[in-house]
Amino acid sequence: MIERYQRNMNMLSKEEIIKINNAKICVIGCGGLGGFIIEGLTRLGFEKLTIVDKDVFDETNLNRQLFSSHSNLGELKATTGAKRIKEINNRCTPTPINDELNESNIIDIIKGHDIVIDAVDNVKTKLLLQEYCEILNIPLVHGAIGGWYGQVAVILPGDKLLSRIYRTLESGIEKTLGNPSFTPAIIANFMVSEALKLYLNKGDVLRNKLLMLDLLSNELDLIEFTK
Amino acid sequence: MKINVKLFATFRIGRGKIVYLDYYEGMTVKNIIDELGIKKEEIAIIIVGPHDGTPEKMLTFKVEPNMTVHLFPPVAGG
Numbered sequence: 001m002i003e004r005y006q007r008n009m010n011m012l013s014k015e016e017i018i019k020i021n022n023a024k025i026c027v028i029g030c031g032g033l034g035g036f037i038i039e040g041l042t043r044l045g046f047e048k049l050t051i052v053d054k055d056v057f058d059e060t061n062l063n064r065q066l067f068s069s070h071s072n073l074g075e076l077k078a079t080t081g082a083k084r085i086k087e088i089n090n091r092c093t094p095t096p097i098n099d100e101l102n103e104s105n106i107i108d109i110i111k112g113h114d115i116v117i118d119a120v121d122n123v124k125t126k127l128l129l130q131e132y133c134e135i136l137n138i139p140l141v142h143g144a145i146g147g148w149y150g151q152v153a154v155i156l157p158g159d160k161l162l163s164r165i166y167r168t169l170e171s172g173i174e175k176t177l178g179n180p181s182f183t184p185a186i187i188a189n190f191m192v193s194e195a196l197k198l199y200l201n202k203g204d205v206l207r208n209k210l211l212m213l214d215l216l217s218n219e220l221d222l223i224e225f226t227k
Numbered sequence: 228m229k230i231n232v233k234l235f236a237t238f239r240i241g242r243g244k245i246v247y248l249d250y251y252e253g254m255t256v257k258n259i260i261d262e263l264g265i266k267k268e269e270i271a272i273i274i275v276g277p278h279d280g281t282p283e284k285m286l287t288f289k290v291e292p293n294m295t296v297h298l299f300p301p302v303a304g305g
Contacts, residue, residue, distance in 0.1 A: 032304065171303050
């Protein structure tokens with residue numbers, strides 16, 4: 001066992017660490033949630049990440065997006081994310097995709113992955129991910145944030161939870177509340193934990209459940225949906 | 228007899244976390260959101276007991292005394 005993963009033990013066995021080293025995870029979105037998710041997965045030992053984002057960093061990202069800094073404004077988020085991964089662990093083989101996920105490229109981008117992670121900022125793409133993850137039989141870890149609030153869920157192929165919690169809405173309360181530094185960090189790390197448990201088949205995952213976080217009231221609600 | 232309405236996130240602004248409304252025969256979820264001044268377009272999820280769904284599915288749902296209605300706005304940022 002290499003030294004960098006020593007502190008993962010005994011929470012994870014040597015075999016489990018080797019297993020996650022070889023897992024293929026696709027993170028869609030390298031912004032507020034995505035930055036913390038990529039950081040968390042990489043430090044945990046996920047060494048084969050595909051990271052997808054079409055955007056470049058701008059000044060409005062600096063309040064919350066982990067990989068943004070004054071020195072990299074204007075740089076592509078996915079490319080910057082891949083550089084960060086290599087800085088943390090040069091054993092990693094990140095695949096940055098500087099493109100917008102859409103119906104014409106989604107299959108090529110997500111196929112072959114063990115888990116897809118929804119860190120996107122719009123309902124349309126979230127529903128697209130659910131649809132194609134079902135077609136390709138890939139579990140999806142969902143997260144979303146808005147101001148003081150955030151939510152996490154795990155969607156297995158066929159569950160269609162996102163169709164039950166979103167309608168044709170393009171956006172949510174984040175459009176008026178914005179997003180601070182702390183909400184994406186917390187929700188992203190819930191998502192990392194769900195991805196880890198899902199991949200290793202450990203503990204309980206948020207299937208048919210939505211974990212809702214309200215940091216303004218310090219409330220965590222677990223909403224169980226009927227199957 | 229009352230209906231308990233548990234509000235989440237921004238729905239709490241100016242209304243509080245839980246609102247207790249007087250129940251009347253034939254009361255629907257639509258009547259409840261109208262009374263609270265919440266537009267159906269603002270709601271992502273409505274849960275009443277074991278029943279859940281989007282407003283399209285749940286607005287005509289007839290509540291019963293002492294039921295709890297949960298109303299959630301959409302959260303979609305990333």
